[in-house]
Every structure is written in C-alpha cells, then in structure tokens.
Amino acid sequence: xxxxxxxxxxxxxxxxxxxxxxxxxxxxxxxxxxxxxxxxxxxxxxxxxxxxxxxxxxxxxxxxxxxxxxxxxxxxxxxxxxxxxxxxxxxxxxxxxxxxxxxxxxxxxxxxxxxxxxxxxxxxxxxxxxxxxxxxxxxxxxxxxxxxxxxxxxxxxxxxxxxxxxxxxxxxxxxxxxxxxxxxxxxxxxxxxxxxxxxxxxxxxxxxxxxxxxxxxxxxxxxxxxxxxxxxxxxxxxxxxxxxxxxxxxxxxxxxxxxxxxx
Amino acid sequence: xxxxxxxxxxxxxxxxxxxxxxxxxxxxxxxxxxxxxxxxxxxxxxxxxxxxxxxxxxxxxxxxxxxxxxxxxxxxxxxxxxxxxxxxxxxxxxxxxxxxxxxxxxxxxxxxxxxxxxxxxxxxxxxxxxxxxxxxxxxxxxxxxxxxxxxxxxxxxxxxxxxxxxxxxxxxxxxxxxxxxxxxxxxxxxxxxxxxxxxxxxxxxxxxxxxxxxxxxxxxxxxxxxxxxxxxxxxxxxxxxxxxxxxxxxxxxxxxxxxxxxx
DNA sequence: CGGGAACTTGACGCTTGTCAAGACGTGTGG
DNA sequence: CCACACGTCTTGACAAGCGTCAAGTTCCCG
Numbered sequence: 001x002x003x004x005x006x007x008x009x010x011x012x013x014x015x016x017x018x019x020x021x022x023x024x025x026x027x028x029x030x031x032x033x034x035x036x037x038x039x040x041x042x043x044x045x046x047x048x049x050x051x052x053x054x055x056x057x058x059x060x061x062x063x064x065x066x067x068x069x070x071x072x073x074x075x076x077x078x079x080x081x082x083x084x085x086x087x088x089x090x091x092x093x094x095x096x097x098x099x100x101x102x103x104x105x106x107x108x109x110x111x112x113x114x115x116x117x118x119x120x121x122x123x124x125x126x127x128x129x130x131x132x133x134x135x136x137x138x139x140x141x142x143x144x145x146x147x148x149x150x151x152x153x154x155x156x157x158x159x160x161x162x163x164x165x166x167x168x169x170x171x172x173x174x175x176x177x178x179x180x181x182x183x184x185x186x187x188x189x190x191x192x193x194x195x196x197x198x199x200x201x202x203x204x205x206x207x208x209x210x211x212x213x214x215x216x217x218x219x220x221x222x223x224x225x226x227x228x229x230x231x232x233x234x235x236x237x238x239x240x241x242x243x244x245x246x247x248x249x250x251x252x253x254x255x256x257x258x259x260x261x262x263x
Numbered sequence: 264x265x266x267x268x269x270x271x272x273x274x275x276x277x278x279x280x281x282x283x284x285x286x287x288x289x290x291x292x293x294x295x296x297x298x299x300x301x302x303x304x305x306x307x308x309x310x311x312x313x314x315x316x317x318x319x320x321x322x323x324x325x326x327x328x329x330x331x332x333x334x335x336x337x338x339x340x341x342x343x344x345x346x347x348x349x350x351x352x353x354x355x356x357x358x359x360x361x362x363x364x365x366x367x368x369x370x371x372x373x374x375x376x377x378x379x380x381x382x383x384x385x386x387x388x389x390x391x392x393x394x395x396x397x398x399x400x401x402x403x404x405x406x407x408x409x410x411x412x413x414x415x416x417x418x419x420x421x422x423x424x425x426x427x428x429x430x431x432x433x434x435x436x437x438x439x440x441x442x443x444x445x446x447x448x449x450x451x452x453x454x455x456x457x458x459x460x461x462x463x464x465x466x467x468x469x470x471x472x473x474x475x476x477x478x479x480x481x482x483x484x485x486x487x488x489x490x491x492x493x494x495x496x497x498x499x500x501x502x503x504x505x506x507x508x509x510x511x512x513x514x515x516x517x518x519x520x521x522x523x524x525x526x
Numbered sequence: 527c528g529g530g531a532a533c534t535t536g537a538c539g540c541t542t543g544t545c546a547a548g549a550c551g552t553g554t555g556g
Numbered sequence: 557c558c559a560c561a562c563g564t565c566t567t568g569a570c571a572a573g574c575g576t577c578a579a580g581t582t583c584c585c586g
Contacts, residue, residue, distance in 0.1 A: 096438065098442065104438050104441070104442060106434050106437070106438060107434075117427050117430060118427055118430055118431050118434070119427070120423045120424055120426075120427035121424055121427040121428040121430070121431050122424075122428075126431050126434070127434075146416065146419065146420070146423075149412075149413075149419060150412075150413060150416055150419055153409070153413055156409065156412060156413055156419070157409070159423070160383050160409075160422070160423075160426065161383060161384055161385075163383075163423065163426040163427065163430065164380050164381055164382070164383035164384040164426060165384040165385075166430055167380060167381055167384070167426065167429055167430050167433060168381050168384050168389050170430060170433035170434055170437060171369050171370075171381070171389070171390075171433055173437050174369070174433060174436045174437040174440060175359065175367050175369060177437060177440045177441050177484060178367070178440050178481075178482075178483065178484025179361065179367055179484065181573070181574085182573085182574070212531090212532065212533090213532075213533065213534095214532085218441075219441075220441070221440060221441025221442065222574080222575090223574075223575055223576080224532090224533080225533095225534085225535085225574090225575075225576085226573095226574060226575075228533060228534055228535080229534085229535080229574095231534095232534075232535085244532080244533070244582080244583075245532095444541065444542085445541080445542070475563090475564070475565090476564075476565065476566095477564090485542080485543090486542075486543055486544080487564090487565080488542090488543075488544085488565095488566085488567085489541090489542060489543075491565060491566055491567080492542095492566085492567080494566095495566075495567085507550085507551080507564080507565070508564095
C-alpha cells in the first residue's frame with residue numbers, strides 16, 4: 001500500500017519556511033509502525049492506545065515527523081486545526097497573545113506528551129505553540145484519529161480520557177493560582193515537572209528547566225523576579241538546589257508536605 | 264403517551280449512596296424523546312446533537328430527571344463517574360476540598376449546560392457538584408453517550424468539541440486569574456454570566472446572581488470583601504448597577520473595552 | 527574575548543488579604 | 557404583625573505579598 005508522501009506533508013507556518021516533515025514512506029504495508037517501532041516514546045503515544053490483541057490505531061496512517069527549531073511555531077493562533085501532535089523530543093510552550101502585545105504562557109509540553117486538543121473546539125487554534133528548544137514532533141491527522149476513535153471503543157475511551165485529564169489539569173492550575181502564594185506555585189510547578197518527567201523515564205530528582213524564569217512566571221501568574229526569589233527561598237529552606245536551570249529536588253516529601261494541594 | 268412520573272424521579276443521594284438511576288425501559292420505541300420534546304432546554308442538550316435527518320442520539324436511552332435541593336450534592340468527589348448531567352433549571356457549583364477544610368469553587372453550571380466531563384479521566388469525580396438553588400438535572404448514562412459517539416461521527420465530533428471547549432474555557436480562566444487584577448476578573452465574570460445566560464434565551468442585560476460573594480471570590484481567586492469592593496467600584500464607574508444579587512449591565516461595551524481579554 | 531540574554535537581589539509602593547464593625551434582608555417564632 | 561436572629565453584604569483601617577524599577581552578576585554564544 002503506497003502513500004503519496006507529499007499529499008500528507010505539512011508546511012510550517014512560521015515566517016521562515018521550514019522543513020518538510022516527513023520521513024519518506026516505506027513501501028511495506030505497515031507504514032506507521034516501523035516509524036513508531038523505533039521511537040523511544042512509542043509506549044506513551046497514541047498508536048499504543050489500541051486494545052491488546054487488536055491492531056494498533058493509526059496503523060494505516062502515515063505519521064509525519066517534523067523538526068522545529070527553538071523559537072519556531074508548530075502552529076499559530078487562528079490556524080485551522082487538522083492535527084494532533086506528539087512530542088518526540090524537545091519542549092514546547094503554548095502561548096496566547098495579550099492585549100498589550102505580550103504573550104501569556106498557557107502550558108508546557110514535554111517529550112512524550114500530546115498537544116493540539118484545544119483546537120478541536122471550533123477548528124481554529126486558540127494558542128500558538130512554540131518550541132523552547134530544538135525539538136521534533138509527530139503529526140497525527142485529526143481525521144484519522146477521529147476515525148480510529150469511531151472504530152474502536154477502546155481508542156475512543158483513551159481519547160476522551162486524555163481530553164478530560166487535560167481538563168482536570170487545567171482546573172487544578174486555575175485553583176492553584178487562585179488559592180496560593182507564589183512560593184507554593186513555584187514549588188508545585190517543580191513537583192509537577194518532576195512527576196511528568198519521571199513518568200516518561202527521566203529522573204524525578206534532577207532535571208534541567210527548559211524555560212526561562214519569565215516563561216515560568218507567565219505560566220504561574222507571577223513576574224520573573226518573583227519566580228527567582230521563590231526559587232532562592234526554596235533553596236534556602238533546603239527543599240531544592242538551584243543552579244540557574246539545573247534543578248535538584250532534595251526533599252520532595254518536605255516540599256509536597258508544605259505545598260502540594262491534597263486530594 | 265403517558266409516563267409514570269415517579270419512574271423518572273430520582274431522589275437526591277446526598278448523604279447516602281447514589282441511587283440507581285435507570286428507570287426500566289418502556290416498551291415504546293421512541294423512549295427518550297417525548298421527555299426531551301417538551302423540555303425547554305432541548306435545543307441545547309445532548310439529544311439534539313445528532314446529524315440532521317438521522318435519528319437523534321440517546322433515542323433509546325431512558326433519561327432520568329433528578330431534583331436537587333439547594334445545598335445538596337449531585338455527586339461527590341471520589342464517586343464513580345457514570346453519568347453526564349444536563350441542567351434543566353437551577354444552578355450548580357463544582358467544588359473541591361482544600362487542605363484547610365475550605366472548599367474551592369472550580370466552576371458554575373447554569374441552566375442548559377452540561378457537566379460531569381471531568382470524571383471521564385479516571386472514572387472518579389475530582390469535584391463535588393452542589394446545587395446553589397433548588398434545581399433539576401437530566402441524567403445521561405456515560406455508557407450510552409459513549410455508544411452514541413461510537414456510532415455517529417457527528418456525535419463524536421460534538422462530544423470532543425464540548426470537551427475541548429471546556430478545556431479552552433478553563434485555560435482562559437487560569438490566564439484571567441494569572442494576569443489581571445481583581446476588578447477586571449469581576450467585570451469579566453459578569454460579562455461571562457451575561458453571555459452564557461443570553462445564549463440560553465435569558466436577558467443579557469439584567470440577571471440575578473445565584474451565588475454568594477464568597478463563592479464568586481473563591482472562583483475568581485479573591486476574597487468576598489474584594490468582590491464586594493469591585494462590584495461597588497464597577498457601579499461607581501457606571502458600568503453596572505448592583506443591588507445585592509440583582510445585576511444590571513448598563514454599559515457592556517465600556518466594560519468589555521476596559522476589561523475583556525481580546526483575541 | 528566581548529556582548530547580550532538570563533538571572534539575582536534590593537528598595538519602594540500598589541493591590542489585596544485580614545480583621546473588625548455595622549447595615550440590610552429574610553425567615554422564624556412569639 | 558412585630559421582634560429578633562442569622563446570613564449576607566458593605567465599608568474602613570492596617571499589614572503583607574507582590575509588582576515595578578533599578579543595579580549588578582553570571583553564563584552562553586558568536
């Protein structure tokens with residue numbers, strides 16, 4: 001089964017015209033899966049969502065990969081939303097323009113995570129997603145995802161589950177900002193990163209922040225100065241060590257005990 | 264076609280375990296829709312989500328109605344989530360318990376709106392939903408909703424659309440709290456209520472707040488005193504009039520211009 | 527090696543939370 | 557029908573937290 005490669009190729013909407021996206025199609029009949037088969041993220045990605053025993057979803061879809069350089073946009077606010085994206089490596093921020101011209105960070109996307117759900121609402125992306133370091137995504141056509149969900153109750157369940165988990169995360173975030181002072185927000189942010197990284201096989205104890213203090217501040221509803229002060233304060237209390245972007249979580253339980261929102 | 268009223272009535276489960284919800288199927292073949300046919304909210308509700316021409320979704324589902332008195336819970340944090348709920352009349356708040364025992368308001372649900380999506384994530388409700396005035400909901404079994412989505416691409420699309428709209432709303436909320444001072448939050452809250460009410464056929468200009476200042480404050484990340492001061496301030500500036508819970512929006516455009524977040 | 531971006535730290539003032547007192551409305555019981 | 561009590565709301569005074577402005581340091585990249 002061959003597939004006209006270019007018909008599925010997506011061109012980046014950034015000012016610079018980037019990179020076509022694709023690995024060339026192989027001419028076997030399991031197209032997607034030899035690409036997915038060697039992907040380090042395959043265990044977390046959508047093609048693994050199938051029922052055990054049944055053929056995996058998106059088996060017949062050609063899944064393009066796309067390089068995105070630091071600062072480039074994967075898509076922009078207002079673009080038509082036709083794809084879901086899975087982060088292969090690198091990190092992204094989701095931002096929306098503010099009245100005064102600044103950008104508000106709405107979320108971060110780490111390796112192994114999916115993004116692009118928000119665009120399902122009305123077909124237009126409400127946010128711009130931008131790489132905060134050199135990165136690569138897999139591009140999953142929404143039409144195919146939707147078809148897979150229609151064909152398998154299992155996939156449908158995973159899809160609605162993913163969506164509602166996002167919803168719950170977003171609510172937690174709003175509650176965090178509404179109810180806590182900035183030091184607690186920063187502490188919770190670190191714990192959150194730590195957990196998400198460890199779920200994907202990275203160290204929960206030590207990691208590098210990929211984002212600036214300003215981006216963290218925007219996300220958490222604080223200024224970059226406040227973020228910096230909070231990090232210093234958490235370090236002074238012995239919960240973490242901070243050397244610029246290198247974080248070590250020294251006392252996760254202590255941090256959790258004083259800061260993490262309970263059930 | 265007559266209906267044994269009591270078979271549709273569900274009694275509130277508040278302190279006790281949730282009652283079973285399904286009435287026995289009747290032996291006609293168009294079951295749900297004579298109940299929905301006379302419902303004032305039918306144009307907004309899930310059974311209207313079908314493709315034009317095709318039979319509406321949940322046609323064969325018995326849709327129970329349930330009265331909920333002021334202060335009673337529809338479901339509680341931790342309950343298994345087996346249903347979606349549609350508000351027939353009255354208003355609800357969605358709350359989550361805080362460390363210190365207080366309750367944080369996560370959202371409000373007005374007549375004609377759906378709630379219960381959040382529970383899809385892991386099968387357990389992350390929030391308690393409580394009536395803030397005497398109210399009634401329709402109870403839609405998730406299994407049937409899911410089945411309808413599996414059978415019709417159209418319904419699937421509406422469902423994911425509804426979920427991602429919630430997601431976008433939640434993000435906007437987080438951004439609002441993160442980036443604005445309290446007067447702007449309160450102004451935006453009023454505009455938001457106004458719009459949601461007018462979408463359901465109520466007046467956009469005049470309405471009654473169904474919630475206390477404290478609940479608004481919890482939702483917006485402010486204290487009840489601050490909410491009160493902001494309402495007074497907005498009134499002093501001529502944007503609205505406020506008499507306890509009676510709100511009139513005098514200058515919506517002015518309010519929007521100074522407060523509403525732009526694209 | 528130099529320039530600039532990112533970060534840290536300090537001083538000061540605005541916004542909001544906290545505490546407190548009092549006004550208004552509603553429901554209940556005499 | 558009135559009186560009282562309670563929940564809700566308003567307003568004021570003060571203090572704490574955080575944003576803003578500013579200066580100086582560290583690190584990265586060309």
